Amino acid sequence: MADRTVARRRHRPAHCLARDSEWRPPLLVRFSAGEAGAWLVDSIAPIVGESLPPASHVAVLEGPAVAVPHAPHAWALSGVVSSLKYATRADVTAMNAKGQPATCSRAEDTLAALIPIRKSEAWWALTQDERMGVMRAGAHFELGTEYLPAVARRLHHCRELGAAQPFDFLTFFTYAPAEAGRFDEMLRRLRATPEWAYVEREVDVRLHLAV
């Protein structure tokens, strides 16, 4: 048993530890899917719109590594961990009070979900206060906070990288197998909120850590 724990620690990816509420300056991250990487793919399911091609592994490459061409890949998605744009001090205080673990920071978090999302032109035509109003109407932050600290989350922004990006956001979560049911429950609740009416492409990629 001890040996298994050591083996798992040794193979834990030394990436995705920065929280979006803490990281300064912006961090460039690339999720590269192919035949190599610390995460093994369990499923790739289109929720809305076009899916992503099949792959067996996903590697998470951070910082300067993203400039280095990775081994042949099925697809690669890039995003930037940036500063908070909508969460208020009260939201952050509430999230911190529950505990906000960094993704990949706990040995028991052997499962992950990479959920790339693109929102519609109608969403981006709104002003920031209007977009925040839509998120508030569905209580996105309060709903999500209910699942802290069981779920570790990190948000990556893609629009800043240019018009060619296929998604606006890469959302990434890590959690323990015992929390998989609650994670799915959270997704069902979030997808039923008014915000999701603006989601025109969403793919649910489930992963487990290679040990």
Ligand code: HEM
């Ligand atoms: C642990 C549960 C969750 C919490 C605590 C949470 C919290 C938050 C917070 C605070 C923000 C705003 C960040 C900012 O101020 O810029 C945010 C944004 C966002 N979250 Fe969540 N969230 C959770 C789960 C999810 C899930 C499961 C998804 C996707 C399936 C998701 C998708 C997004 C997206 C796409 C944004 C960016 C929205 C935009 O800027 O238009 N979140 N989340």
